[in-house]
Amino acid sequence: MQDANSIIAPSKQGVMVGFPPPPDKRVTAANCYQPEHMAWRIQNTTRLFPSARISRGADSISILPQGERLDIERLAVAASDGTSLPMQEVLRRTSVDSMIVMHRGRVVYEGYFGDMTDSKVHAMYSCTKSVIGLLVEALIHEGTLDETRPASAYVPELQASPAGSATVRELLDMRANFMFSEKPKIPGQVQVDYIMGLGFIPRPTDYSGPNGVYELLSGAKSMGSHGGMFRYDNGSTDTLGWILRKVTGQTLDTLIGDLIWSQLGAERDAGMSIDASGVEWAAAGMSAILRDFARLGETLRCHGAFNGRQILPSAVYQKIKMGGDRECFGDGGGGNMSGGSYRSQWWFYHDRFDSFACRGQYGQRLWIAPNAETLVAQFAVDSTLSALEPLRLSGFQAIADSMA
Template sequence: MQIDNPKISPKSQGIMVGFPPPADKRVTTSNCYQPENMGWGIQNPSRLFPSARISRGIEPISPLPWGDMLALESLPVDTGDGQTLSMQEVLCRTGVDAMLVMHRGKVVYEAYFGDMDASTVHSMYSCTKSVVGLLAETLIHDGMLDETKPASAYVPELRMSPVGSATLRELQDMRASFMFSDKPKVPGQVQVDYIMGLGFIPRPSDYTGPNGVYELLSAARPMGEHGGSFRYDNGSTDALGWILRKTTGQSLDALISSLIWSHLGAERDASISIDAGGTEWAAAGMSAILRDFARLGETLRCFGAFNGRQILPEAAYRSIRQGGDREAFGDGGGSNTAGGSYRSQLWFYHDRHDSFACRGQYGQRLWIAPNAETVVAQFAVDPTLSAMEPLRLAGFQTIADALLERVS
């Protein structure tokens, strides 16, 4: 349903309205990350960058049954700093574009704000990492990959790069160590030089750096020993993407379709952005509609099963659900995830709901709370990056608590 919400609509501001739109209202690859244009760009990724289709296959759409609706927007949220906000205010402050909540396999809340509707394909950003992590765990379970082997065992081109000496497990759990720039990587900030090398942000006219992910990974430089503290980095996931392609002989779009998307009973094809070298962006390139995003969340809640089949091998799922090394995670995940861990490209909170999540830049979230039998799928445009994460998480916890209370 469409909710009356003060979410700023790009269309209402004249962004990309008209044939052609006014020059000052046009969104291009050069200005799509400016705050005033970001909302349109995140909802129209394939109009800005080339992309590959992730086929939903030919199976019937799996239903998402309705349950008793939750009066979500009126729920009081304890912010943890002495304030109480309504959930509607939380949604506004965290830039939510759309949210779908499932409880015990049924939809109890679904809403779209601004220009969004149920058919809008929205960028998932780094939630793509979790899909890649699921693929890697599936191949490890099937014996096609060995998590103890270094990346170079599968990608000989990485033998001269520090990426090549990182094991699959170190890449999966973000404990590999290498760098792409002399500029220090700041937690919670975009890796500008890396994204520029991929071609997703403008390059200066005299740019002579790497062109695409293969050149970036091959040109990486040492940055200490692997296997130490948690270090969140796009390069680790992109290395996994290269390993997956080499091992299976398939592009990522084909692999995601054949192993996951075509088994979800998805409503729409998904897509994945293509970098300047013609390669799918494993770290952050996927886009999908919200309802299919929620189907993925239900798969993660239900031990890798959905739509009447075991999509992710249950043994692989249980391996993932162990969570990661909490000591290694330490402060590397930032204060917003203190006490958590990271395993197989998923974030674990170790809280009362035993929750874990897929997390993407600008507020994309798939939050799974097994102890509350709850899934929250959320798309957003939150340019504050990690600043709103405590409030966002407080909102999710409030939803789970309300659903638990309703059935107690």
Template structure:
């Protein structure tokens, strides 16, 4: 197998604008199940304790089950023969993938090529049966759920948030169309600064009861059903992409209002059962019972890979059209022509569509991404799905040579090694 050289990638430069988080190794074996000392509401999100916490979310925070149903799991061909390591070219030298996983705090890696698993490896406290926190990969699953609900005519993307949720009519999202919500082109004044304790995203964590400690001083624990309606509007933002986690939670509330079902049950019926998931997933629940669609889902590595394969197959799982083909075609074919607020290398046209990142690399590559190193990479040209679940020390890396650019470089080197 050829071992191509990986250089500084223009796509990695594009991803510098996306914002992610990194972590330090805890040194715990994959089978370790003892709750670590010092884990609490102020520490669970960050390294080194997050490596255990991310694989034990139902013990850390209240969670609602996303049930897989009674049907037999849909097999992933090649799993029994998949390699547990791969030699790739890294900085010009042949390097074991296992070494790079350890250096970048990757807890689980599954690579599917042309529909067949070729590499599967676990580290930290993750096992094939354990779920792992997905952070904002949850947003992409929320978008797919919205696609299914829209296909049944239960929501109209031209209608506004206020049309479905009167409680949000006077909020920062009230007059935005669902189409703008899916593309995060709404006019809310949401601030997604993970490093600032007074940012909206961190105040939401405190209001939900998901984060405690000194940074939450002065924030009442109320939950999203109270917190989201109080977020104001910034009219000049409407129509321009600004990344905002709360916007995905707004979409989940719309889906609940439109269907009369709780969000976790919608994901179960419309995604998890239809892709033939192997295990139940879960989603964290705030103090008011709101399920956190923006970043609270936790699922097994293999089931997350099934989501990636669903996307690569334009919404089809086996013989079942789970998501309308046109919805995925719309995502893959976006030309990135609308304004983009982040740095982008020459020759790339990145975009954000239906809670999916489009790399704009000319190859149709798209990704679901979450802080602390979660990613589903879908490469239509290469026929590859790559899933990494990680436990970086903080949201944007938190360790030397750990973060979005390095993870993207790793993804590209894996794709290259499989050509």
């Protein structure tokens, strides 16, 4: 397939090319959020910020068997204006830099565009939330956590914070209600005060705000009672991350490595961004190669089983797949998927494919369609955030329809 995204390839723009790169093409932690550096940052997060290693373990790499090739170039995708677009144009518009399609456990399409390769680690962003959700649900299943208890029952440091009064289930389903600053969160936009508190964007010289996730959560402010309408927010997942550390005595990178990544037969170690206080970023810190991202998806498609192992109890999968409360979901909280629901840090579409997904900022997607026995694992550098989500979903659905 022709390179669909050559226009955004950082190397073709001279970004970080040369030894050393020219000053105006050099990306650092201080300037990486500038628009011209976004694509390079997303594809090189572990080179910009401290990162913990999520170990793949010492077992052999699991095989991703090849199936009959999907002629993806010939697929047509229905656009919202009633027209039809070739799949290659959809990939270009949604700034896909790598994609794998699996059908019945076999890879039927695998493509890398621009500077991406099959061995390059890529930011997953909020797809990290779904991994955290799997860990929490596993601990609920084994009885270590009670989903009806408040966070403060496990993290006494949150006793005075509104984050501490939300139950584990309310946190899992994004029905907790608190904020990190007086500035309201705008759906589809980056929470600048929050990211600055974590230390991932430069702070002004007179900065006196929170330093790291523990201080952010401890100083959170109430926005009303919990348990109402769906409200997508990083704070719920960050609270779950603190709960996981408390009840297991382990860091998140260790938990993910021991319980999931090392069981997948992954090809590469994954990474976990570390905030300014030395804590793993539960809400959006993971990075991985695409093929391992696809292995995670196949595990979910197969009810928690992969690589000859039951990695997650089937009961955990069944509980998550119940989906969330559609009445409280509204318009998707800025996620641009009216009619869906959210449960256990996973998104549910309630469509003809019975599809569900993990979703990360800038177009990271793991879309699983059980009724089509299909999954799409995708990394992207889409600066439009959720604006192109309907087109992206139409592309996934066209792929699933082609498998019939």
